[in-house]
Amino acid sequence: MSVEIKNLSHTYSEGSPFEFKALKDVNITIEDGSFIGIIGHTGSGKSTLIQHLNGLLTPTSGSVLVDGKDIFDAKKAELIALRHHIGLVFQYPEHQLFEETVQKDVAFGPKNQGLSEEEIDQRVKQSIKMVGLDFDAIKDKSPFELSGGQMRRVAIAGVLAMEPSVLILDEPTAGLDPRGREEILAQIKSLHNQKKITVILVSHSMEDIGKMVEKILVMNEGEVVFFDTPNRVFTEITTLESIGLAVPEVTYLMRRLKEKYPEIREDIFTVEAAKNEILKVIRG
Amino acid sequence: MTMESNNRMIDVRDVHFAYPHNNENESVVALDGVSLHIKKGEFVGIIGHNGSGKSTLSKLLNAIIFPTQGDVIVSGLNTKNHENLWTIRQTAGMVFQNPDNQLVATIVEEDVAFGPENLGVPPQEIRERVDRALAVVEMQAYAHQKPHQLSGGQKQRIAIAGILAMEPECIIFDEPTAMLDPSGRREVMETIKRLNRDKDMTVIHITHFMEEIIAADRIIVLDKGKVVMEGEPRTIFRQVKRLKEIGLDVPQMTELAYELRSEGLKIADDVLSIEEMVDALCQ
Ligand SMILES: Nc1ncnc2c1ncn2[C@@H]1O[C@H](COP(=O)(O)OP(=O)(O)OP(=O)(O)O)[C@@H](O)[C@H]1O
Numbered sequence: 155m156s157v158e159i160k161n162l163s164h165t166y167s168e169g170s171p172f173e174f175k176a177l178k179d180v181n182i183t184i185e186d187g188s189f190i191g192i193i194g195h196t197g198s199g200k201s202t203l204i205q206h207l208n209g210l211l212t213p214t215s216g217s218v219l220v221d222g223k224d225i226f227d228a229k230k231a232e233l234i235a236l237r238h239h240i241g242l243v244f245q246y247p248e249h250q251l252f253e254e255t256v257q258k259d260v261a262f263g264p265k266n267q268g269l270s271e272e273e274i275d276q277r278v279k280q281s282i283k284m285v286g287l288d289f290d291a292i293k294d295k296s297p298f299e300l301s302g303g304q305m306r307r308v309a310i311a312g313v314l315a316m317e318p319s320v321l322i323l324d325e326p327t328a329g330l331d332p333r334g335r336e337e338i339l340a341q342i343k344s345l346h347n348q349k350k351i352t353v354i355l356v357s358h359s360m361e362d363i364g365k366m367v368e369k370i371l372v373m374n375e376g377e378v379v380f381f382d383t384p385n386r387v388f389t390e391i392t393t394l395e396s397i398g399l400a401v402p403e404v405t406y407l408m409r410r411l412k413e414k415y416p417e418i419r420e421d422i423f424t425v426e427a428a429k430n431e432i433l434k435v436i437r438g
Numbered sequence: 439m440t441m442e443s444n445n446r447m448i449d450v451r452d453v454h455f456a457y458p459h460n461n462e463n464e465s466v467v468a469l470d471g472v473s474l475h476i477k478k479g480e481f482v483g484i485i486g487h488n489g490s491g492k493s494t495l496s497k498l499l500n501a502i503i504f505p506t507q508g509d510v511i512v513s514g515l516n517t518k519n520h521e522n523l524w525t526i527r528q529t530a531g532m533v534f535q536n537p538d539n540q541l542v543a544t545i546v547e548e549d550v551a552f553g554p555e556n557l558g559v560p561p562q563e564i565r566e567r568v569d570r571a572l573a574v575v576e577m578q579a580y581a582h583q584k585p586h587q588l589s590g591g592q593k594q595r596i597a598i599a600g601i602l603a604m605e606p607e608c609i610i611f612d613e614p615t616a617m618l619d620p621s622g623r624r625e626v627m628e629t630i631k632r633l634n635r636d637k638d639m640t641v642i643h644i645t646h647f648m649e650e651i652i653a654a655d656r657i658i659v660l661d662k663g664k665v666v667m668e669g670e671p672r673t674i675f676r677q678v679k680r681l682k683e684i685g686l687d688v689p690q691m692t693e694l695a696y697e698l699r700s701e702g703l704k705i706a707d708d709v710l711s712i713e714e715m716v717d718a719l720c721q
């Protein structure tokens with residue numbers, strides 16, 4: 155599914171003394187089957203933006219078109235149907251979990267989609283496994299008896315179980331241990347590759363963004379600063395730092411190495427790429 | 439003996455902890471015989487997989503929960519003794535992950551004053567403590583602002599100021615940077631390191647970001663409720679394979695050095711920072 159965001163503005167508590175313009179005239183098009191990253195300082199409007207994509211927030215002005223259809227012009231039934239295709243993993247997983255057991259929680263989405271018991275069961279098992287949890291060990295636990303990272307994994311599983319066409323993840327790896335982060339990102343990548351779903355990943359990890367996405371949307375104070383490939387965005391170090399962001403560690407390293415090895419490439423975002431480039435210049 | 443115990447901030451002695459399980463009669467073992475000691479003024483990093491028991495340990499240190507077996511002693515006081523509770527909670531402060539649900543008041547300085555007010559500190563002294571605490575986290579300029587107008591990093595620094603105003607001897611940070619953007623993380627880490635270095639604050643820092651603890655005095659590694667490794671960052675992070683086996687990682691530069699070594703490049707196995715990597719590659 156493609157997502158088109160047109161002249162989107164959002165003002166919280168409009169008309170009150172607490173009025174706050176969180177989004178200011180955002181215009182971007184996310185193509186069907188693409189993998190987009192969103193970065194920006196805390197409060198830059200990332201969560202506000204993505205909550206418009208499945209109709210959780212309503213624009214103050216502007217519109218959101220999903221596959222060409224204005225979702226805020228749609229009838230209620232259409233909007234509900236649409237939500238089944240757009241899966242959103244919230245920034246704070248504890249806000250997403252509410253059932254008595256992990257199994258029921260993960261089953262909630264597929265149940266609402268009207269799937270058969272059998273299909274639901276199978277999806278629940280599969281998605282719990284995808285997030286690196288042991289189904290039998292965890293299925294009967296209360297989501298609120300879990301560690302922070304386990305809770306987040308369950309929240310992600312709940313959305314994966316709906317097999318959405320557009321998967322939106324709001325800082326999904328915050329609080330995950332290194333292996334969990336790696337595994338879940340790899341699962342998302344393979345879902346994207348195999349099922350051609352559209353993925354929108356909000357993250358504060360420049361490393362994850364550099365490794366995963368085709369295009370990066372950079373937000374600052376409710377406005378779009380860049381919407382371009384990692385190669386282009388991560389060369390704008392000064393601008394990124396001035397708005398509270400950074401580039402991946404290895405990119406900083408490459409810049410430092412340039413003094414000694416002027417030919418070394420700077421568009422390096424992963425340890426793997428850094429290794430290859432360093433070996434290349436050192437071995438000539 | 440007395441010298442040593444005077445120097446002890448925290449003593450955890452063969453602690454077991456199990457959460458009761460409400461569905462069945464079985465309980466969840468979160469800590470399984472943990473012993474550790476933390477000296478006054480030390481900066482200790484704690485890492486471990488999700489569910490390894492880090493937050494459980496921090497709640498035990500703060501006397502929010504109590505060992506099923508074993509003892510937790512904070513500044514000479516056993517958390518078992520009820521009369522010690524408030525002293526312990528004031529001695530060991532805690533800062534959590536989510537910047538949005540730690541601040542309680544509508545004005546920054548009122549938030550910082552909240553702790554000492556509850557301790558019954560006289561108003562004049564509260565004023566002084568609040569000013570001092572805000573100065574330490576470099577947030578004086580924001581004293582009259584509303585917390586919700588601050589960035590995530592600034593909110594965390596206010597949360598830290600709120601703890602400082604209670605004049606603790608030790609602060610436990612449970613993933614304080616997990617939700618922050620790069621500059622927020624940097625601000626908070628600089629604040630934590632400064633507290634330890636300049637104010638002699640004992641710091642226990644729980645994190646999933648290995649880079650944040652390369653300058654720690656010591657790192658403790660938890661795995662399934664047990665301490666499995668303990669030592670200086672260089673000693674710990676050198677063990678790339680072992681850490682990966684238990685679901686953890688090493689700093690990016692350590693990983694890069696490891697990869698380069700396995701390609702036959704001659705490079706030390708304990709590179710931790712960009713600086714060290716530049717030195718190693720440019721000599
Ligand atoms: N309130 C609770 N009730 C029951 N079990 C719990 C509760 N909180 C945690 N647990 C369990 O105790 C174990 C340790 O959890 P803890 O929160 O200490 O982990 P952690 O190391 O802090 O993990 P994370 O990195 O995800 O924050 C886990 O198995 C978890 O499921």
Ligand SMILES: Nc1ncnc2c1ncn2[C@@H]1O[C@H](COP(=O)(O)OP(=O)(O)O)[C@@H](O)[C@H]1O
Nearest residue numbers: 166174176195196197198199200201202203586
């Ligand atoms: N429910 C709300 N009411 C009022 N202001 C809000 C609300 N939610 C977010 N904001 C404000 O809108 C801005 C953007 O927030 P958010 O979209 O959460 O940013 P991000 O996800 O990039 O951290 C922030 O200044 C935030 O304080």
Ligand SMILES: [Mg+2]
Nearest residue numbers: 200201245324
């Ligand atoms: Mg957000």
Ligand SMILES: [Mg+2]
Nearest residue numbers: 301302492493
């Ligand atoms: Mg925890």
